[in-house]
Amino acid sequence: MQILGIESSCDETGVAIYRESAGITAHQLYSQVKLHGEYGGVVPELASRDHVRKTIPLIKAALSEAKCQPQDITAIAYTQGPGLIGALLVGATIAKSLGVAWNKPTIGIHHLEGHLLAPMLEENAPEYPFLALLVSGGHTMLVDVQALGAYQIIGESIDDAAGEAFDKTAKIMGLDYPGGPLLAKLAEQGDDSEKRFPRPMTDRPGLDFSFSGLKTFAANRIAAANVDGQEPSGQASANIARAFQEAVVDTLAIKCKRALKQTGRKRLVVAGGVSANLKLREQLAELMAQMGGEVFYPRHEYCTDNGAMIAYAGYCQYKSDKLDVGHEIKVYPRWPLSEAV
Template sequence: MLVLGIESSCDETGVALVRAADQGIPRLLSHALHSQVDMHQAYGGVVPELASRDHIRRLLPLARQVFDAAGCGLSEVDVIAYTRGPGLAGALLVGAGGACALAASLGKPVLGIHHLEGHLLSPFLSVDPPQFPFVALLVSGGHTQLMRVDGVGAYELLGETVDDAAGEAFDKSAKLLGLGYPGGPQLSRLAEFGDPSTFDLPRPLLHSGTLDFSFAGLKTAVWTQVRKLGTNVCEQDRAHLAAATQAAIVEVLLKKSLAALKQTGLKRLVVAGGVGANRSLREQLDLACGKRGIRVHYPELALCTDNGAMIALAAAMRLQAGRSRAVRDYAFDVKPRWELAAV
């Protein structure tokens, strides 16, 4: 079974080909990705209309690139998968419309996939794939969630953010520090030159007794410190504040993840999503989990951000598990808001 995956939920256009058998982990044949970071930098964030227009321009050239790299022909595709949600409505419509139009022209079935399920399953494409069951820490864009995962499509929500997500805390704090877009990676790079103990920032909901997250208060605390430092803040103080911000976010993610593992009794953790590429988070999770005999799994760094490979993989795994059925109904819709636990 050859699955073509299309991702267009936000500011990255991703296309990939995955081959799957009746059993075993599907194999990634090729993938291509175009990031819109350069285009959105001038605006300090994603402009939805520009994102949608760029997806239209990039989708077919990326598809051609993927088929050329895999040495496959379009007629060999068995299923076309696309991101149905959550995400920006206009951006999702480009991917869904393109997938369904292509499938209709070929007479092939289509399957809409949950964006976060793609992230959750993406470590199965790594050199060290996990095994079910496991706890998943999903830290992607506006989403921060802890899930118990017993199999494909068997997801139990353990905790989630009640306001800002971890990715938003990184990006918004970076903007307060005068860093460019995307802010998260830039804040992390600046943090390497700072001392996190210089500023005492809060760890919201850390001792709440729940597995929920809250990062809005942290953002406010960063804003307060920036105001205290004034307009002539030196680069070293900015680095210290960046380090303190990152330390606060990482500590909350770490301790909530450990609490979820203790609550469930599971000994395997999957970390997925863009924030999952953060080096400090990986180092501290590896250290803490190693002491407790817990295995930690991550996607390959190239697959941490949004990409078509995770969408093709999720479709293949759902079809293998009998959790979904691809259909030849090309009247598509999208779900900008869509709970993963309801999939």
């Protein structure tokens, strides 16, 4: 069995092939970072056009990498949502068209389920049940995962996601797009002389997140460091970056600890773009060691949007007989994970 996976939810075109007996046999990824960098953020129309240009060549490259032909593909999985509607339509249209041309079934995949299952591609894969922290530019949520398709959201962001707060703060600091990873890199040069940043919503019960106020606090500290219209010094910027990152990481760790105690889980899965953050990985590893549990991550290339996670999720759905019916093209720009089962 071989599943072709297509990811096109935002600004990265990902194509991969998952083979039941061998795992991922092809992984192709094209990032639009340079395209959108000029504008300081993703331009949806440009993203859609670039997916049109890149998806078919990447599919051809993936087939060549996996040394297989279209007739060897069992089914085609694609990201059905959530995401940018134009970008989603490109991937869905191509998947459905190939399904007709190759006489193969298609499988619409929830983008967040793809991230959630990405650690399953590692040699040390977690067993069900587990607690999942999905943390990216668009989403921050805690999910109690009882089994494949059995997902209960027990906490989520009520405004900016953690990755979004990273990117917006980096933009205020004058860092290039995408700024989150650059801010994390700058934080490595900081010291602890900067004023302590708040850990939002940790002084009250509950598992929800809020990072909008933290972003505003950072903006005020950046403005305070701007003397006589001059940009903050390199060290001042690094100190602010460090204080901001520590606040985000501490907040995520505190909420994870609460959720682990509430659910009784001993396994923690961390996925999404921010899961690549080294400070977050270090702190959550310490937390799980203290709690006698274990933490699982996807490898770095599977943290951001990619076709491998869609191909694997497609394999899981195919095994569960969850296939698209008919040739109608449907995408869901807003699609709660709880409704994907």
